[in-house]
Structure formats: C-alpha cells, structure tokens
Amino acid sequence: GAGVSQSPSNKVTEKGKDVELRCDPISGHTALYWYRQSLGQGLEFLIYFQGNSAPDKSGLPSDRFSAERTGGSVSTLTIQRTQQEDSAVYLCASSPPGTSGIGSSYEQYFGPGTRLTVT
Amino acid sequence: RKEVEQDPGPFNVPEGATVAFNCTYSNSASQSFFWYRQDCRKEPKLLMSVYSSGNEDGRFTAQLNRASQYISLLIRDSKLSDSATYLCVVNRGGSYIPTFGRGTSLIVHP
Secondary structure: OOOOEEEOOEEEEOOOOOEEEEEEOOOOOOEEEEEEEOOOOOEEEEEEEEOOEEEEOOOOOOOOEEEEEOOOOOEEEEEOOOOHHHOEEEEEEEEOOOOOOOOOOOOOEEOOOEEEEEO | OOOEEEOOOOEEEEOOOOEEEEEEEOOOOEEEEEEEEEOOOOOEEEEEEEOOOOEEEOOEEEEEEOOOOEEEEEEOOOOHHHOEEEEEEEEEOOOOOEEEOOOEEEEEEO
C-alpha cells in the first residue's frame, strides 16, 4: 500500500522567506508527527496530531513554526521568516490507531522527508 | 542523564558475525519500546517492537530488561545490508510522544 509521502523532497529558500512543507499520511492513520533531523544528529520532535488536534506542540522551536492538519489527513508545517539554523531534514510519520481503535499504536511509519536548505 | 541513551559506535563487524546493542532508558514509567533502522540519508524504518517476553524476527532478537531499564537488539549472521544506524525508541506510559535515542552505527564489512 501507499506509504507516507512528503513534498517537496527538497526545498532551497532564502533567509527570511516562508516555506510550507506537506505530509500525506497513510490512509486510516490517526496520529501524525513532525520531526526534524540535522546532519549527523538525532530526531528532534516538533509536534504531534491526534486527528486534527495537536495535543502537544511542545517541540516547536519558536513561534515562527506552525502546523495544521485538516480532515484527519494531510498536514502542513509552515516556517515563517526562515533562518539558516532551520536547515534540516523535516520528517513526517504517521501511526495507526491502537488495538482499541483509539489513540495510537505507537508504531511510526516515516515519509522520505523534506530537505530544507536556507541560504 | 538523557532519557534514552545509546552507544553511538560505530560497531565494525565482519559478515557472519553476531553483534548486540543496548539502549538504556531513564524513565521507569516507560511502556513501549521499539527498534528502528535508518540508512544514510534515508528515513527511519520500523524494525521491530520489543515485548516484555522478548521477541525474535529472523536473525534479529529484541529483549527488554525492566529491572535494569534497558533494551537490547541482537543481530545474528550479519549481512552487508545490515549496515545502518539503529535507533532505540521509548514511549512513556500514557504518552504518545516517543523519545528517540541518537542511534548506534553498525558497519558490516566483507
């Protein structure tokens, strides 16, 4: 079946511009996560969605970062006034519901990521 | 102390060797445990869940030691294609936010 898809795969932008990154989760997956990974570094949690709501936004690094999810499906991560330190790979992952049909199974399936370069 | 710690390696082993990695976690309320593998410049892929009783999938065996708060991954008969970074992931009970370790690098050479 179709996996998690992300677009664009690569994005080069000038410092100060806004960018929008898109994630299409696996159909039926209720939980959606955004992470970023800098070169040679671990995964940094950004935000988690359960359905369309975001119970945990604690990982967003600043108010320049925002995310939304519509229809319990597609999510967009927006970075305003990009800075060079925003350069990283932005990864999206989705999780199926738990065995009770609610919550999350905790297993995550990742998209290929968007490589963002801010010049 | 970091919530999830892994030896970054690299572990350099010949084909056919058996290799094991450990991952320690600090929060005793942790409930769910996973191993992922990440190839260079690729996304992480779920390798296996780690169950309390331990579990095996082909050449891979995962164990959980709650008393000492660590999980382990054993790879038997290593293949060149096993070369990757292995990420340990832990979920605290009641939390849907996983904590990823920094990963252990494995290099399998001919």
